[in-house]
Amino acid sequence: MASGHSVMDHVSPLLIAAALIGGLVFAVRAASKHLGGNKHESFTFPGLVGPRTPTVVRTLTPASWRAYDRPGSNSLAILLTDTSSAWLGLTRGLATIGVPFTVTTDWHSAITHRVVWVYPRISGAELNGEALRAIGAIPRMGGTLISSEIVGGGLEEVFGFDSAIPSRARAELRFGPEAARRFDLADDFDKTIRIGSKAAPQSDSNPNPGSYGYHGTSAEALATFEDGTLGLFDRPIGAGHAYAFGVDIGALLRLGYDNREEGRLARSYANGYEPSLDVLLRIVRAIYTEGEPDAVTIGTVPNGRAISVILTHDIDYAKDWPNAVAFARFEKSQGIRATYFVQTKYLRDYNDAIFFDSSAIRYVALLDSMGMEIGSHTVAHSRQFAEMPMGNGKETYPAYQPFVQDKLHTVDATILGEIRVSKFLLEYATKKPIVSFRPGYLSDPFALPEALEATAILYSSSTTANNSLTHLPFRLDYHRSGLGESTIFEFPVTVEDEARPPMNQRLDAARLLAKRIASYGGIFVLLTHPNVTAEKLEFERQLVADLGSTAWIGSVDQFGAWWAARDHTLVQVTDSGNQRRVEIKSDVPLEGLSLTVPASWTLTAPTGDQVVQTGRTVVISHAQAGTVLNFRAN
Numbered sequence: 001m002a003s004g005h006s007v008m009d010h011v012s013p014l015l016i017a018a019a020l021i022g023g024l025v026f027a028v029r030a031a032s033k034h035l036g037g038n039k040h041e042s043f044t045f046p047g048l049v050g051p052r053t054p055t056v057v058r059t060l061t062p063a064s065w066r067a068y069d070r071p072g073s074n075s076l077a078i079l080l081t082d083t084s085s086a087w088l089g090l091t092r093g094l095a096t097i098g099v100p101f102t103v104t105t106d107w108h109s110a111i112t113h114r115v116v117w118v119y120p121r122i123s124g125a126e127l128n129g130e131a132l133r134a135i136g137a138i139p140r141m142g143g144t145l146i147s148s149e150i151v152g153g154g155l156e157e158v159f160g161f162d163s164a165i166p167s168r169a170r171a172e173l174r175f176g177p178e179a180a181r182r183f184d185l186a187d188d189f190d191k192t193i194r195i196g197s198k199a200a201p202q203s204d205s206n207p208n209p210g211s212y213g214y215h216g217t218s219a220e221a222l223a224t225f226e227d228g229t230l231g232l233f234d235r236p237i238g239a240g241h242a243y244a245f246g247v248d249i250g251a252l253l254r255l256g257y258d259n260r261e262e263g264r265l266a267r268s269y270a271n272g273y274e275p276s277l278d279v280l281l282r283i284v285r286a287i288y289t290e291g292e293p294d295a296v297t298i299g300t301v302p303n304g305r306a307i308s309v310i311l312t313h314d315i316d317y318a319k320d321w322p323n324a325v326a327f328a329r330f331e332k333s334q335g336i337r338a339t340y341f342v343q344t345k346y347l348r349d350y351n352d353a354i355f356f357d358s359s360a361i362r363y364v365a366l367l368d369s370m371g372m373e374i375g376s377h378t379v380a381h382s383r384q385f386a387e388m389p390m391g392n393g394k395e396t397y398p399a400y401q402p403f404v405q406d407k408l409h410t411v412d413a414t415i416l417g418e419i420r421v422s423k424f425l426l427e428y429a430t431k432k433p434i435v436s437f438r439p440g441y442l443s444d445p446f447a448l449p450e451a452l453e454a455t456a457i458l459y460s461s462s463t464t465a466n467n468s469l470t471h472l473p474f475r476l477d478y479h480r481s482g483l484g485e486s487t488i489f490e491f492p493v494t495v496e497d498e499a500r501p502p503m504n505q506r507l508d509a510a511r512l513l514a515k516r517i518a519s520y521g522g523i524f525v526l527l528t529h530p531n532v533t534a535e536k537l538e539f540e541r542q543l544v545a546d547l548g549s550t551a552w553i554g555s556v557d558q559f560g561a562w563w564a565a566r567d568h569t570l571v572q573v574t575d576s577g578n579q580r581r582v583e584i585k586s587d588v589p590l591e592g593l594s595l596t597v598p599a600s601w602t603l604t605a606p607t608g609d610q611v612v613q614t615g616r617t618v619v620i621s622h623a624q625a626g627t628v629l630n631f632r633a634n
């Protein structure tokens with residue numbers, strides 16, 4: 001996938017001249033405050049200063065549920081009983097798994113839908129008698145009722161339980177054989193998920209999420225907590241159902257998406273399978289499609305493939321450059337665009353020598369000319385990035401001089417400086433916008449989403465899938481707080497190269513992990529440092545060979561653009577007799593959108609290569625606002 005540009009297209013005449021007359025130009029700066037009177041070196045590109053435009057970080061705009069009050073009777077209706085709850089986490093999760101939804105505080109509107117989720121609770125304090133009676137009638141009328149905190153209102157008989165016990169001591173939710181069959185939970189890690197910590201469940205400073213354990217009467221148990229109480233159950237009532245979760249799924253989604261799990265729930269940091277959030281979302285999707293006869297959900301992988309594989313490399317070592325080219329040559333030979341996160345290191349410090357210089361510019365241009373994406377990997381690659389101040393948004397090269405003193409100390413560095421200066425230098429090298437970012441050591445500041453947004457970064461790969469409790473992408477919240485939305489999408493790292501044993505000895509484990517993730521259309525983000533080629537390039541070659549026939553494989557910016565467009569895509573169904581009309585509503589055209597439709601539907605128009613139906617999967621080669629599909633419901 002060469003871009004058609006030569007290396008020389010991206011190297012300025014000034015830099016070529018500088019390289020010819022002497023190569024590196026060093027500016028020696030006094031640094032007594034750093035090294036007790038010693039000096040440190042920094043590289044300067046002659047005459048280059050920037051960015052000149054200040055960066056302004058917007059203030060928090062609280063998220064409003066009204067933005068999700070959408071038309072369409074076939075969607076899942078969220079009846080919001082507490083606007084201060086974790087409803088934003090729930091909507092982010094539903095968008096990720098592709099379930100159409102609407103949010104309302106009006107119970108009259110909610111009960112016009114076949115599937116209704118009363119969130120976060122059913123309580124007589126928040127719903128009057130008329131509303132409670134109407135909600136309780138949903139399953140008796142053949143609909144599906146869902147809730148997770150049933151603490152009043154007299155609906156115990158509807159759900160089939162007699163008491164609920166709150167606790168923060170519960171750590172696991174264990175799904176039984178019926179749940180495994182009904183929700184396709186084949187893996188042991190699917191059948192037992194973490195909802196809290198066993199080590200310190202009652203810590204006041206970092207408490208477990210709360211849960212309700214139910215004592216069932218006529219309900220069918222689908223999952224239990226370790227104390228034997230019910231954590232998920234269903235009471236069938238004729239053709240209808242009443243489902244209750246013992247956990248607040250919105251709160252758990254926020255915990256993972258905001259990267260606040262802090263080692264309490266994940267079973268490993270990386271390189272493992274951690275599907276806690278994915279299992280819950282898959283169950284919700286299954287409940288929705290069971291209860292809504294016209295359910296149409298949006299696929300998670302381009303072109304309806306099984307898994308998305310994103311190849312990424314971190315260049316943060318002086319000797320990485322030639323090896324990076326070797327990786328890129330292989331990827332180009334396979335028609336693959338990969339992402340190279342480049343540290344723009346122009347100071348010598350504790351971490352390493354200078355390596356972003358005239359030679360680096362030529363390497364960056366070469367990688368770009370080979371069709372690779374260049375992403376930002378900060379200036380200093382500091383372990384302290386998460387603790388840095390935001391900065392004033394006026395940090396400018398070459399005056400910005402972040403200095404790593406040792407593993408524990410970095411001075412004169414800011415979050416905005418690390419992003420905006422590295423982005424500026426890489427855009428100088430490539431003459432293209434830099435839209436993807438990864439911090440060194442995956443050090444993840446709370447303020448990262450708004451900092452990336454302010455610097456015109458679009459996509460982040462700043463945490464691990466295990467710490468996020470998900471192998472699916474998600475949209476980040478402002479300040480990782482769950483209070484406001486950002487425009488940034490996160491693609492968490494699945495496998496990285498620093499664990500033991502060497503990567504070529506971890507192929508079987510990676511294959512199994514990919515198989516697990518592919519079972520529900522997740523993403524597999526590979527992180528390698530090109531400090532060596534042998535076993536790491538062998539691993540990548542074999543992974544591509546193994547997954548190439550079933551996977552979409554590409555870069556962060558390719559998948560990010562597709563995912564962002566997907567996130568803004570809505571599907572609306574209208575019915576007339578045995579005819580179904582599906583309209584795509586999207587702000588951005590989208591290549592390879594896939595939908596899952598009811599098994600009884602047959603596509604009648606359009607026909608041809610533009611839209612292809614295979615079983616329940618429909619792939620639209622080019623979807624845009626106003627695209628309409630027609631089906632016959634048999």
